[in-house]
Amino acid sequence: MGKALLLSGGMDSAALAWWLKPDLAVFIDYGQRPAAAEKRAAEKIAEEVGIPFEAVHIDCSPLGSGQLVGSAALPEAPTPEWWPYRNQLLITMAAAIALRRGHLKSIVIGSVAEDEVNADGTAAFRLALDTVMKLQEGCIGVEAPAASMTSTDLIRASGIPPEVLGWTHSCFASDVPCLRCRGCNKHLNVLDDLHRRWPQISCDAVS
Numbered sequence: 001m002g003k004a005l006l007l008s009g010g011m012d013s014a015a016l017a018w019w020l021k022p023d024l025a026v027f028i029d030y031g032q033r034p035a036a037a038e039k040r041a042a043e044k045i046a047e048e049v050g051i052p053f054e055a056v057h058i059d060c061s062p063l064g065s066g067q068l069v070g071s072a073a074l075p076e077a078p079t080p081e082w083w084p085y086r087n088q089l090l091i092t093m094a095a096a097i098a099l100r101r102g103h104l105k106s107i108v109i110g111s112v113a114e115d116e117v118n119a120d121g122t123a124a125f126r127l128a129l130d131t132v133m134k135l136q137e138g139c140i141g142v143e144a145p146a147a148s149m150t151s152t153d154l155i156r157a158s159g160i161p162p163e164v165l166g167w168t169h170s171c172f173a174s175d176v177p178c179l180r181c182r183g184c185n186k187h188l189n190v191l192d193d194l195h196r197r198w199p200q201i202s203c204d205a206v207s
């Protein structure tokens with residue numbers, strides 16, 4: 001069964017790309033501020049993995065809020081970068097792309113244990129969306145094979161080399177890491193964790 005990975009250019013989906021070598025990597029510029037840097041990262045990672053890459057630009061920025069569009073977070077926002085219905089939106093777009101390609105039957109997303117802070121990072125959300133997607137023509141499902149893993153464990157298990165991980169972009173606010181947002185903080189914490197637990201692996205290339 002063919003799989004399409006939503007490749008954001010961040011650490012988690014990059015590790016999944018390296019690990020699973022899906023049939024297609026899909027990048028979506030949905031109007032997020034760091035889209036150019038994310039796209040550059042995603043394209044390079046897909047090239048390194050050696051898988052087909054498709055990028056689409058669908059400007060949804062009028063629907064966004066928080067750091068990803070440079071505006072104030074809504075009262076409902078659990079985190080400063082929260083974008084209403086983002087995962088639902090992106091998975092739906094990716095499924096439409098996968099359906100056009102014919103042989104793809106599931107969308108793989110890079111959710112990890114830390115993502116449960118948002119409702120669309122939970123198992124309940126993924127199960128419900130998988131059900132809704134499969135009710136529709138094409139019967140494309142949703143998979144999150146690393147959902148029970150931490151980012152550090154996923155990266156370690158994937159075997160992604162530091163020089164490939166070094167291409168990833170995690171900042172929510174900008175094309176250049178702001179070093180203040182949750183994305184930047186997570187990126188740095190994961191690198192520290194990897195280096196502390198497996199010091200034999202050089203992290204020079206990703207620091």
Ligand SMILES: [Zn+2]
Pocket residue numbers: 170171172173174177178179180181182183184185
């Ligand atoms: Zn940042």
